[in-house]
Amino acid sequence: xxxxxxxxxxxxxxxxxxxxxxxxxxxxxxxxxxxxxxxxxxxxxxxxxxxxxxxxxxxxxxxxxxxxxxxxxxxxxxxxxxxxxxxxxxxxxxxxxxxxxxxxxxxxxxxxxxxxxxxxxxxxxxxxxxxxxxxxxxxxxxxxxxxxxxxxxxxxxxxxxxxxxxxxxxxxxxxxxxxxxxxxxxxxxxxxxxxxxxxxxxxxxxxxxxxxxxxxxxxxxxxxxxxxxxxxxxxxxxxxxxxxxxxxxxxxxxxxxxxxxxxxxxxxxxxxxxxxxxxxxxxxxxxxxxxxxxxxxxxxxxxxxxxxxxxxxxxxxxxxxxxxxxxxxxxxxxxxxxxxxxxxxxxxxxxxxxxxxxxxxxxxxxxxxxxxxxxxxxxxxxxxxxxxxxxxxxxxxxxxxxxxxxxxxxxxxxxxxxxxxxxxxxxxxxxxxxxx
Numbered sequence: 491x492x493x494x495x496x497x498x499x500x501x502x503x504x505x506x507x508x509x510x511x512x513x514x515x516x517x518x519x520x521x522x523x524x525x526x527x528x529x530x531x532x533x534x535x536x537x538x539x540x541x542x543x544x545x546x547x548x549x550x551x552x553x554x555x556x557x558x559x560x561x562x563x564x565x566x567x568x569x570x571x572x573x574x575x576x577x578x579x580x581x582x583x584x585x586x587x588x589x590x591x592x593x594x595x596x597x598x599x600x601x602x603x604x605x606x607x608x609x610x611x612x613x614x615x616x617x618x619x620x621x622x623x624x625x626x627x628x629x630x631x632x633x634x635x636x637x638x639x640x641x642x643x644x645x646x647x648x649x650x651x652x653x654x655x656x657x658x659x660x661x662x663x664x665x666x667x668x669x670x671x672x673x674x675x676x677x678x679x680x681x682x683x684x685x686x687x688x689x690x691x692x693x694x695x696x697x698x699x700x701x702x703x704x705x706x707x708x709x710x711x712x713x714x715x716x717x718x719x720x721x722x723x724x725x726x727x728x729x730x731x732x733x734x735x736x737x738x739x740x741x742x743x744x745x746x747x748x749x750x751x752x753x754x755x756x757x758x759x760x761x762x763x764x765x766x767x768x769x770x771x772x773x774x775x776x777x778x779x780x781x782x783x784x785x786x787x788x789x790x791x792x793x794x795x796x797x798x799x800x801x802x803x804x805x806x807x808x809x810x811x812x813x814x815x816x817x818x819x820x821x822x823x824x825x826x827x828x829x830x831x832x833x834x835x836x837x838x839x840x841x842x843x844x845x846x847x848x849x850x851x852x853x854x855x856x857x858x859x860x861x862x863x864x865x866x867x868x869x870x871x872x873x874x875x876x877x878x879x880x881x882x883x884x885x886x887x888x889x890x891x892x893x894x895x896x897x898x899x900x901x902x903x904x905x906x907x908x909x910x911x912x913x914x915x916x917x918x919x920x921x922x923x924x925x926x
Contacts, residue, residue, distance in 0.1 A: 578760025825887035
């Protein structure tokens with residue numbers, strides 16, 4: 491038997507360092523500059539952030555999702571999961587540790603599919619935290635249906651010309667380059683006729699029409715969101731801008747999105763844990779109706795239910811991380827990644843809602859992070875594909891297992907089998923009575 495639920499002492503020591511470092515040095519940045527995480531660092535922020543990044547490098551914890559040849563530690567998904575549970579507590583922590591989304595996924599696919607020239611131009615500064623990137627895939631009319639994608643890229647001599655619209659390209663306005671997914675062969679299926687391109691944001695024809703904010707964020711009066719509507723208007727890029735081979739966009743996307751989905755879940759474990767911590771602290775410190783909240787049965791139910799949900803979710807995330815490490819194939823565990831993706835929004839919703847309820851009016855104020863966590867719920871239900879699509883993926887994959895074993899589940903004969911079982915049990919019971 492190979493079951494194991496412990497962490498080796500050497501790595502646990504690293505986790506203890508990460509926990510203390512994030513709590514004491516990084517989480518305070520959220521209070522001061524929580525809305526500056528994806529903005530280029532000014533001189534003031536650089537003086538604070540760069541030394542923190544160096545301390546992470548000194549501990550050999552920088553960009554651990556990538557291999558040593560790219561400046562990382564090559565940690566597997568289980569170790570990344572244990573780390574991300576801690577990093578998920580802080581908006582600044584992933585940046586300080588060189589593993590912020592969407593840059594982690596973008597770095598991963600450039601590392602896997604990029605040429606040496608592409609890695610030098612885009613990957614190195616991205617890993618060093620000097621620049622940000624954007625993944626430009628979603629389209630206004632496309633949603634989760636790739637057959638409706640309309641952005642085209644056509645070959646013109648030694649160049650590709652990109653035309654079309656992209657929606658919700660996160661962090662585009664502060665990014666140095668975009669990874670653009672476009673149809674290069676409309677005569678074949680969407681899964682074979684799309685390609686990806688590395689496009690510098692300042693390329694002529696890249697028109698960021700507007701930057702859309704999330705609900706609850708400021709609107710107008712000079713406030714811009716971080717999710718761009720982009721018009722690619724006759725954007726010309728050299729042939730060397732093609733990432734991977736022509737028609738390989740979906741294979742590349744699965745590498746990126748599979749890892750992205752499980753990493754979102756890992757960080758959500760940390761968010762949920764923090765919401766539960768806050769709930770318990772509030773329950774022990776708040777007096778009402780003659781006793782502390784912790785003595786109230788409803789609050790005890792909230793805490794018990796939240797703990798149980800979080801433990802189930804955490805163990806499932808770790809199991810899927812273990813599967814990825816074992817098989818090194820996102821497609822093989824696609825159904826479990828999809829299931830985790832669905833649970834991410836559900837568990838986050840339930841635990842944060844209970845924590846807000848226990849905090850009362852303070853819980854819905856902007857003086858606590860719970861409101862921000864609450865706004866993450868619908869985002870987690872949509873990012874990297876809506877939950878409804880992932881439920882379909884889970885169901886189809888599970889049903890295939892039953893279809894692969896015809897006759898193993900003869901439900902049409904179930905009534906006869908039940909009747910036979912009852913008759914056999916009655917005969918056994920009659921025999922037992924007769925022998926007494």
